[in-house]
Amino acid sequence: MPFNKVCLIRPSIFTTSDSLGVEIMLPFGPAYLAAYLRQEGFAVSFIDALGEGMNQYTPLDDLPNSFLRGLNNEETAERIPADVEVIGVSSMFSVNWVVTRRLLQTLRRQFPAALLLVGGEHVTALPEYCLRDAPEIDYLVIGEGEHTTAELLKTLAAGGAVASVPGLAFLRDGQYRATTARLREKDLSVFPWPAWDLLPVADYLDNVTASLDYGRTMPIMTSRGCPYDCTFCSNPGMWGRLWRARAPEDVVAEIEHNIRTYRITHLDFMDLTTVMKRVWIITFCQLLIERDLKIAWQIIATRTEMIDGEVAQWLKRAGCAYITYAPESGSDRVLASIRKKLDKEAMLTSIASVVDAGIGVKMNFVAGFPDDRLTDILASYRMAARAAWQGAHDASFFPFAPYPGSSLFKRLAGEGKIELNDSYFFRLALYSVGHMKSVANHFSDQGLRWLCLTGMALFYGVSFLRRPRRLWRLGRDVLHREGKTKLAAILVMVMKNRRRIRNATTSG
Structure with missing residues (x-):
């Protein structure tokens, strides 16, 4: 397999009806990766499951008042080109790990022959845990991903040894393996601008996100x-x-x-x-x-x-x-x-x-x-x-x-105060003061x-x-749905998101 046809995916996210307004933005990390792979000669497609379905909320049956925001897993899989050779999934935030894992299960079922890669801050922080929790993954890309991903695909296409590629983690016969850490790129000019042309930019710009x-x-x-x-x-x-x-x-x-x-x-x-x-x-x-x-x-x-x-x-x-x-x-x-x-x-x-x-x-x-x-x-x-x-x-x-990858997380985990499981990741979404x-x-x-x-x-x-005029301006901004300060923006976002959830569940 030439490993040339690459589809990158920004997954849908986990949210609840109780959490504060969630800011969503264009995924610049995966967009940088898409641009670099394209520069290196790979054929790249992109699915932004959140951006393409930002007003779509699918209730999660096993969790009350919880939703998948964005395309559902089947809709995401349907958009992947049939001849795809490599699927790369972004996993940036730990709060979304459980719903991302479910997407990975769907992708593996529907594309059993494709190489399945995952990168981002979450898997970089918890590589062995993620590999064992989601055995569908072939390789994790650790840290800065552009050079590692391109080198891995070229090495596989040439039949080379994966162990020679820095910045990877994977399982072999049930054993955790990690290659040497990749040094950061010092010259940022080698990276082209993000490949925004592959993403639904208008969906973000036409909605205040x-x-x-x-x-x-x-x-x-x-x-x-x-x-x-x-x-x-x-x-x-x-x-x-x-x-x-x-x-x-x-x-x-x-x-x-x-x-x-x-x-x-x-x-x-x-x-x-x-x-x-x-x-x-x-x-x-x-x-x-x-x-x-x-x-x-x-x-x-x-x-x-x-x-x-x-x-x-x-x-x-x-x-x-x-x-x-x-x-x-x-x-x-x-x-x-x-x-x-x-x-x-x-x-x-x-x-x-x-x-x-x-x-x-x-x-x-x-x-x-x-x-x-x-x-x-x-x-x-x-x-x-x-x-x-x-x-x-x-x-x-x-x-x-305590976010995975931080020193305080490691300390608390060592003290037995953190147990890594689905409940822990879901709890990270609850920024409401009632769920601290x-x-x-x-x-x-x-x-x-x-x-x-x-x-x-x-x-x-x-x-x-x-x-005192600031209090008057706050009321005016919220009334007119304008977020000119952070407090006004959060209040407006909460109202909009809750209205979207009501509309989505009512129409569903």
Whole structure:
């Protein structure tokens, strides 16, 4: 078999009627892989089961109030070309593993001769577990997938030894095998732009699927990796600690292409850490201004020490509308324990500069780390209140969830506090405050629930007291179904998703 005809699949996702609004976006990881394989001479097709069925909800009979969002497994399989030789499935988020596993079972039944590959952050974090839980899989692609996938297919076509291909995991005679780790690509220019032409881009652009409603939105990635080693993050296992950025000229050229081709008005920067180098971000902003692209954009992750008053002004002039800061905790003790290298005062100063420039700001806090104490939560409350007083627009207090691949996950699993099974993966979808599961030594499930609610109430209480017009704008935005802030966007998304679920179940 030449292993030349490749079909890549972005599966449907798991959701519940109780979970908060789920942001969905174009799958840039698989789209990058599709573009690279096509560049290497492979015939590539793509099925975006979520994108093609984003308003389709199929009830899961074995789970109350739970749904498969997107095409059902049979519909996905029907779209695969009959002569396919290789099927590649993306498995990014652990919450979707069970429904992805069921898709893999369907694919193996209907395409017994095809090579079945799976890649993404979830399988990279739990390779042996996934192989044993889904024996239909032939190979897992671990970490950055472009070079590994292309080399594997070329090696198989030539009859070579798979053991010589770095970045793979598989089972042989029931024994787990993993090849040597693949080194990250340092030159990101070898990767072509995502193959958006293979995906249903219009379905995303015609439906507000992004976290903020600034019109037609697409994701973009300016860098890969993160040099930091936070214990709650799975990044070190997926990407290592190598951070590399694309040339700002290439990023701006891609943006210009997407504006011209898809008439987009907004970008979500999906980097793990967008602003790492001051020179890079200023050059990027200058290029956007010089080309007069007039596009809004938001940054979901950044290093605060790089954004001062000057950089904030450049960001504003170049169209940056929103920045998310992630202090995680206001407690120095907790920050040290999770290896979060953060200067809190520098972050608050940066936030003040960004607010003064007219850019929206959100803060992400996490409550319920294993060793959290009440004094640590109170420190987070103080930091949130100070940021609200300074003008930050939004804040979230998330319950800590131990994600596979992170150091804290490994610790808790070793302590017997995590049991890997379907219930664990399903529980990751329940972001509703009524379903929080605490792994903290000092907080119960209900206690953690109230700690998160209190943090949110404190932040928005200070914000609305300091700036009463924001409360009026929030009501207006929700009434008109416009998500101009994160809080408004979440409320609007919850209403839309619940209406879609009602419509889907009623029509079904």
